[in-house]
Amino acid sequence: MSKCFILLVLISLITALSANPVNLSLRTGMILPDDGLDNGLITGLTLGYEIFPAIEAQLSIDYHQQNSLLTRKLIQTATPYESSNELSDVKLNIIPISFNVQHNFSLTPRIIPIIGAGLGMSFLREEVTPLNIELEDEFESFEDYSGLNALIWTGFKYDLSPKLNFLSKVFYRHNELKSTIALKTFGHIENKQNVSGMGANLGIEYSF
Secondary structure: OHHHHHHHHHHHHHHHHHHOOEEEEEEEEEEEEOOOOOOEEEEEEEEEEEEEOOEEEEEEEEEEEEEEEEEEEEEEOOOOOEEEEEEEEEEEEEEEEEEEEEEEOOOOOOEEEEEEEEEEEEEEEEEEEEOOHHHOOOOEEOOEEEEEEEEEEEEEEEEOOOOEEEEEEEEEEEEEEEEEEEOOOOOEEEEEEEEEEEEEEEEEEEEO
């Protein structure tokens, strides 16, 4: 009897979940870093599931690229190692992935204010070209970073049709990242970097 009851509950839960809307949104916009980087473009994709009428669980992935002249630490990997802080042409490619919760407010039948937050992992690839080109062959730069990210946002949806929404968001994301370089004999050198910034994007959301 208990097994039948559990099975019935599971079937009811699956049926209820399958009846809830699934949303897919595509976004693009600008990010304004607060750490000396130039402004950059950001694009993203979000898959959302309405677990309650006003609460949406989401998985989002973004990509943004930025370029700037920055001071970067270069490492000569012999033991004892040497380091040098050099002005460099830096190209950053960042992929943040986050799990989010969003609250959808019912202001009018067509305008839906939103607020949300998320946590996840970010992956950063830096291409560092020192302005002193003689250092390129002797020193290495930190290239591959990874770490945690936190995200908050607000904005609104505008109902274009029963299944299509216009989406506008303003957000702030903080990334805490680290990278390592292996020394030639033993050990490694670790470098930490915070990449944060405010941004805005526009998009289209489709409900299945």
